[in-house]
Structures are given as structure tokens and as C-alpha cells.
Amino acid sequence: MDCSKTKITISEMVLPNHTNNLNTLFGGKLMYWMDMAAGICVYKNTKKMSVTASVDNISFKSPVYKGDIVTIDAFITRVFNTSMEIYLQATTQNRKTGKSIISNNAFFTFVTLDEKGKPVKSIEVVPKSDEEKKLYDGALRRRQLRLILAGKMKPEEADELKSIFD
């Protein structure tokens, strides 16, 4: 399946119960929406149950205000074996100006599971556009880095990251 065909989009309006004490969007709520978008993306494309294995760093570039519309696009960049990387981009449309800005992006890793909850391989994805190819190539590097950080890979085994750790 082409990476682009795996894309899903969800939108949410920022309501009072989504905000923090500054009346801007609570960061944890945005992370929840991103996790949900990634989960929907995985389920729609694999028809399998899945869990979030890891979340790469998320930066919050600018505040999101009450009444703004947050739209999250999610697509699968690369499938490894039982795990896959999902790229998420959140765009915020300001309620007053109508202007949209990219407010956040992140990579989530999900693992697909069989009926007994055991990790299982699901689909394959193929990058087609230049952006998809770049993300596909970089996914191997990011995977090794997150496995090292999780204590599941030794730095010396990370052949894609030699230049960082040597």
C-alpha cells in the first residue's frame, strides 16, 4: 500500500474543558488527540488491534486558543516487523483570524497485535513522493534511536547511528 493511502485526518474544536489555567489548549489533550489519530490510522489500515509503543519528542511551538480548530493528519511512514512508525502533523486554525499554522508534529510507534495480544506483522507500505521517501529512509535511524533510549538496543548495534555514537 502507498504511504499516502494510509493517511487519515481528524479535527477537534478546542472547548473550555480542553484548556489549562491560561485558557489555552492543555498539552496533554493534544497528545491524547494525536495518540487517538495514530491509533485510528493503524486500525483503519491494518484492521488489527494495536498499542502505542513509543512517542518521539513533541514540541509545542505556539499556544492554541479556545475556539480554535485543531486538525491532525496521520500516515504510516514505514512498517518494520510488528511495529510501524506514524507521522503526525497538527494544524491549528485560529478562531478569530481564520489563519492556519502547523502547530506540532511527532512520530509515534505502534505495534499491531493478534487476538491473544501478541505482536504480529500486518501490512507493508511503500513510499512514493520525495517527502515519503525521506521519511521512510529516516525511519530506520529514528527506530534505532528510540530502541536505544528504551534500553532495547545497544548503541554499538545501531549501524544507522554510527556517526553519532562513534
Ligand SMILES: CC(C)(COP(=O)(O)OP(=O)(O)OC[C@H]1O[C@@H](n2cnc3c(N)ncnc32)[C@H](O)[C@@H]1OP(=O)(O)O)[C@@H](O)C(=O)NCCC(=O)NCCS
Ligand atoms: C509495545 C509492546 C507490545 C512490545 O512488546 P515486547 O514484548 O517488548 O515485544 P518485542 O520486544 O518483541 O517488540 C515488538 C515490537 O515492538 C517494538 N518496540 C518495543 N519497544 C519499543 C519502543 N520503546 N519503541 C519503539 N518500538 C518498540 C520492537 O522494536 C518490535 O518491533 P518489530 O517487530 O517491528 O521489530 C509491549 O511493550 C507493550 O504491550 N507495551 C505496553 C503498550 C501500551 O500499553 N501502550 C499504551 C496504551 S495503548
